[in-house]
Amino acid sequence: MRRRGKILLRLTVLLMLVLYIAIAPEQVQREEPLLQEWVRDIDGSSAREELEREWVPFLLQDYYGYISPGGDRFFSMELNRFSAIESTSFCRYDPTRESLLIEDPFHELLYPINYTGIPYVKRETYFIVSYDFSSFLAVSREGKRLLHGSFSSPITCLDRGGDYIGVGLLDGDAYLYDESGLERAHIQSSDSRIEAVYGTALSADGRYWAIIHGLDPQLVSVYQLRGDDPKRLRVFAIDGELRRQVVISFSEDGAYVLVETPKGAKILPVQEPFKEASISFSGDLVDFVFEGDGKMLHVVTRDLERQRSHLRSYLPDGSLYNEEEFEGKAVGITATDAALYLGIENRVIKIARKESGDA
Amino acid sequence: MRDRRGKIRVLSLLLFFWSLLFSLPLTAFEWPLAEQRLLMSFGQNKWGGFLKAVALQGESGEIYPVEEGEILFVRRESGLPDKHGLGAGLGTMVVMQHQRGIRSLYGNIDSLQNPGKLNFRREDVLALMKPESDSTEGYLYLQIIDSEVDRYINPLLSLPSLDDRRAPVIRSVFLVDESGRTYSPETGSVLNQGSYKLLIETYDPSSATENGTAMAPFSIKVYLNGVEMHGLSFESIVIKEGQSLVIGAREYAYQNLYRGLDEYSFEPLVLRNGEAELELVVSDFSGNETVEVYQLQVRR
Structure with missing residues (x-):
């Protein structure tokens, strides 16, 4: 009887072990979780501080600016639709000049832009998009005019990578220009019942170009940019479709493309083996960052009804690595080598990786 | 001189209607609002370029599609910054796909009336007007694009006459x-x-x-x-x-x-x-x- 009990116990342990092995990859792994280091409320515009190079840009519900890694000092300005910010410069409307300005607060330099529109910044390039989305001006962060584009259909998306600027239009056309304004490629897809471009992304080195386009079906086409003609490497079909601007972006090393989908997002590998991963989440995709050459993906979502936000970290195979819930509506995330800076309403939250051995 | 001028003007008018007949969509759209007045006209000098649409002023209320069609693109204004979006030039907006490659864009709207609904008949409510502050009225930005000939069309050419x-x-x-x-x-x-x-x-x-x-x-x-x-x-x-x-x-x-x-x-x-x-x-x-x-x- 005792012997039978022992066998039963061993079998139970074995069964639990098998179950653990089977289920464990789906569970949240907390070997190296993220640690909230500090929270800073930004409750107004601040006086101009002398900024230091390691200060981090932030974008909040009502303010934008730069904050020191310690969170003790910051420079903030009131946000409006003419605000855009990146690591070393920001764009704002100057009421005295009645024009947009790019400002480098680290060197106290100003670059006026004589163009009417709303700024959008991507990889150190400001795109000033006309109010009606029919044209844009691309300007470097040093105020140099790179390219002006006008189209017979509204622009739906823009991106910058390497020497290229990618533009997607509602009529289904996608254009690729170089920095001198020369058209390098023009793609007119005809794979779907209705053609429209919903998102575009260029890899940081300009080697790859991805476009999400069409309805019925909605597809992601990934192109390799070598020589004169882009070579279509792969077409991925999206399960369902989004009829709005879709978030799409390459990891810094260009190995993966993140594409927003109706149920969450997909991580699509650019080179073979083409094994795509799906990640599911509820709420709206707000922002994301790839970390460590695509080894980790941090995704920020918000649920406007519940007024809650989530920061989820995924491995390239789509498995969930960590998940944190926050009160309030998330606005964006910034990554540095050491930490993540999450913007929730008018709070900046620094989240650092927990070192081994930390309590 | 007067006769010659008269003939030229008649000829110009004929040419105008001839060009309308062949260069523009032959559809007759319906007004998207129950009552409207023209606030901004097609081609006027606006935002550093030609206005490629019209702005219609009307009582806050319902917006109908100019013709039956399918939702092609939506942009919602959440009031929060959108790092990955292209900006809020036209506020919340919706674009519809109609027959013959015609697309209609409705900008500066308050909200979609039936989120999730994709196909609309002419009599279905598409969206709601966004009232201006301290007013019961708002304005609708209406753009018509002929994607087959790649051009923005003056919406008044295809809408009923305006008083x-x-x-x-x-x-x-x-x-x-x-x-x-x-x-x-x-x-x-x-x-x-x-x-x-x-x-x-x-x-x-x-x-x-x-x-x-x-x-x-x-x-x-x-x-x-x-x-x-x-x-x-x-x-x-x-x-x-x-x-x-x-x-x-x-x-x-x-x-x-x-x-x-x-x-x-x-x-x-x-x-x-x-x-x-x-x-x-x-x-x-x-x-x-x-x-x-x-x-x-x-x-x-």
């Missing part, structure tokens, strides 16, 4: 010679023979506001001795080699046409020795017309 009894106003007219000297043409003016630039400050008063907010007229025609020298009509806008061009009987580039908010430049206007009759005809879309005629003396 408008206010004629365009010609505020000032100037002739500028090649040396940059400016002349105000009055009947009896004596000018030197040569090439001139004609500057016309004109606008069409909107019926949407009491003070008649200035809009672009639908057409401006310049006749010299009964011959049409310039004919601008805001029928459609096309982009060629990065330039916005108004396409009507002739093509006009934004950079060359507008000299100010309501000031239009036409050149060249070549005056030759003798008597010259300069006639300006400015019309709105409802057919209201303002005409000014100057008898000039031109010397060698």
Whole structure:
């Protein structure tokens, strides 16, 4: 009887072990979780501080600016639709000049832009998009005019990578220009019942170009940019479709493309083996960052009804690595080598990786 | 002279309707609002370019599609910054796909009435108007794109007629010679023979506001001795080699046409020795017309 009990116990342990092995990859792994280091409320515009190079840009519900890694000092300005910010410069409307300005607060330099529109910044390039989305001006962060584009259909998306600027239009056309304004490629897809471009992304080195386009079906086409003609490497079909601007972006090393989908997002590998991963989440995709050459993906979502936000970290195979819930509506995330800076309403939250051995 | 001019104008009208017949969609759209007044006209000088749409003012309420169609694109304004979005130039907006490659864009709306619904009949409510602050009224930005011929179409060409009894106003007219000297043409003016630039400050008063907010007229025609020298009509806008061009009987580039908010430049206007009759005809879309005629003396 005792012997039978022992066998039963061993079998139970074995069964639990098998179950653990089977289920464990789906569970949240907390070997190296993220640690909230500090929270800073930004409750107004601040006086101009002398900024230091390691200060981090932030974008909040009502303010934008730069904050020191310690969170003790910051420079903030009131946000409006003419605000855009990146690591070393920001764009704002100057009421005295009645024009947009790019400002480098680290060197106290100003670059006026004589163009009417709303700024959008991507990889150190400001795109000033006309109010009606029919044209844009691309300007470097040093105020140099790179390219002006006008189209017979509204622009739906823009991106910058390497020497290229990618533009997607509602009529289904996608254009690729170089920095001198020369058209390098023009793609007119005809794979779907209705053609429209919903998102575009260029890899940081300009080697790859991805476009999400069409309805019925909605597809992601990934192109390799070598020589004169882009070579279509792969077409991925999206399960369902989004009829709005879709978030799409390459990891810094260009190995993966993140594409927003109706149920969450997909991580699509650019080179073979083409094994795509799906990640599911509820709420709206707000922002994301790839970390460590695509080894980790941090995704920020918000649920406007519940007024809650989530920061989820995924491995390239789509498995969930960590998940944190926050009160309030998330606005964006910034990554540095050491930490993540999450913007929730008018709070900046620094989240650092927990070192081994930390309590 | 009068007979010849009359014949030319009849011929111009015939040509205009002929071009409408073949270059524009043959659809008859319906107004998207129950009642509306034109607040901004197609082609007017707005946001540093031609306005490629019209703005319709109306009571806050329901917005209907101009024709049955399918939702193609939606942009929602959440009130929160959108790091990955292209900005909020037209606020919350929706684009519909109709037959024959026609797309209609509705901007500055409050919200979609049936989120998730994709196909709309003409009588289905598409969206709600966004009231302006301290008002029960709002304005709708309406754009029509013909994606088969890649151009923005004046929505008024395909919509029912608009009740408008206010004629365009010609505020000032100037002739500028090649040396940059400016002349105000009055009947009896004596000018030197040569090439001139004609500057016309004109606008069409909107019926949407009491003070008649200035809009672009639908057409401006310049006749010299009964011959049409310039004919601008805001029928459609096309982009060629990065330039916005108004396409009507002739093509006009934004950079060359507008000299100010309501000031239009036409050149060249070549005056030759003798008597010259300069006639300006400015019309709105409802057919209201303002005409000014100057008898000039031109010397060698």
